[in-house]
Amino acid sequence: MIDADEMVALIESCRREIQAMLPVDEFASLSSKTRQDYRQLGRTLLQRARYAEGGVAEVMTATQRPTTYYKRLAALRYYLYADLVRHLKSLHSALSARPVDRLQVMAIRAQLQQQRAVLHEFDIARQSGPTGERRKRASKRQALRGLPGDWREQLYQRAAKGKYADAILVAALTGCRPEELRRGVLIRRVDNPRSGMGEIRFEIDGAKVKAHQGQPHRLIAYGAHDPHPLLEALRIRLARRRELLVYIDSPVNFTVEIRRLARSLWPKHKHAITAYCLRHQWAADLKRHAAADSVSQGLGHASAKTRRHYGQANQASSRHALQPIVIESECPVKPTAARVPRHRAASSTESTP
Structure with a gap:
């Protein structure tokens, strides 16, 4: 026997649980990739929670990194929210069907009750x-x-004879993110009418781009006759063509391969070498030879404050540093807000004679 009042109360209770899970509006701004990542991570965490002595709390807090904790928090919140919405829709459909499928309603009710317990945890x-x-x-x-x-x-x-040779070359010459390589980086040989010189241009579609964050598109160019060994290697790749599209299937596999290659080259090095090390080295080169905002533009940042986390000028080699001749981005770089000295702030409140 299905108690209609009990089912209505359960639905309303679940709705309140959803509304209590922080602003639902933020879910609307999530990209499809982020939703997919959150669903996968949320599902994995709940599976672990079934066998963990401390349940959901244990799997959420089993990390020393705050960033990992807050990512798990966001993933679980989204997964539970999406799962509740799905259950509620199924329940409404089952109750409105004629005749009512009692077994289906009972199964959904059991799922909702279990979900409420997880929500409480x-x-x-x-x-x-x-x-x-x-x-x-x-x-x-x-x-x-x-x-x-x-x-x-x-x-x-x-890596020259391997699958990721071109990708490593592009990452080293542009400092682009692995995710941007997954989208594809276009390389073109062009003649610049303004300078009368040949150029090798890299066109990059940015990752981590939101309303006020990141550069949707950027361009990095080198002189066509730049003697740097990495550019010489690229010229060989472009010998019989004017364009080359370089992309990877998996950013994770790309980084794993770089780690493997680096370990084979420097087995005693204390730190792991990843794709992001190429990004840091490129930023260090620019901090030594280019204007500050060019560093931000080249890294794909819309704010000047972010570049401080990447490379340092003293990490650039005088012999092996890269020196692009053009760096352009779609959006201007927002300057870092200047801090007003305390004594100035206090004096501004005083009355003038």
């Missing part, structure tokens, strides 16, 4: 916050310490 864990001792995140630019000045050239030479 999630809410307690969310309010408690991260419980582990915070571990400072190591910057990938630290991994550049101790590497030879020509480490990028050595890495490319080791």
Whole structure:
């Protein structure tokens, strides 16, 4: 026997649970890829929670990195929200059908009751916050310490006959993100009518682009006769063509391959070398030779403050640094807000004679 009042109360209770899960509006702004990643991570976390002694709270807080904790928090919140919406829609459909499928309604009710219990655990864990001792995140630019000045050239030479040779070359010459390589980077040889010189141009569609964040598109160019060994290698690749589209299938596999190649080259190096190390090295080169905003534009940042996290000028080799001749981006770089000295702020409140 189905108690209609009980079912209505259950539906209303679940709706309140959804509304309590922080602003639902933020889910609307999530990209399809982020939704997919959150669904996968949320599903994995709930599967782990079934066998963990501390349940949902244990799997959420089993990390020393706050960034990992908050990613798990967001993924679980989205997964539970999406799952509740799905259950409620199924329940409405089952109750409105004629005749009512009682077995289906009972199964959905059991799922909703179980979901409410998980929601309760999630809410307690969310309010408690991260419980582990915070571990400072190591910057990938630290991994550049101790590497030879020509480490990028050595890495490319080791990869030259492999699947990711072109991708490593592009990442080294542009500092682009692995995700941007997945989308594809277009390389073109052109003659610039303004300078009368030949150029090798890289056109990059940005990742991490939102309303006020990131560069949707950027261009990086080198002189066609730049003697840098990495550009010489690229000229060989472009010998019989004027365009080349370089892309990868998996950013994860790309980074795994770079780690493997680096370990084979420098087995005693203390830090793991990843695709982002190429990005840090490129930023270090620009900080030594280019204008500050060019660093932000080349990295695909819309704000000047973000570049401080990437490479340092003293990590650029005088012999092996890259020097692009053109860096352009779709949006201007927002300057870092200047801090007003305290004594100035206090004096501004005083009355003038």
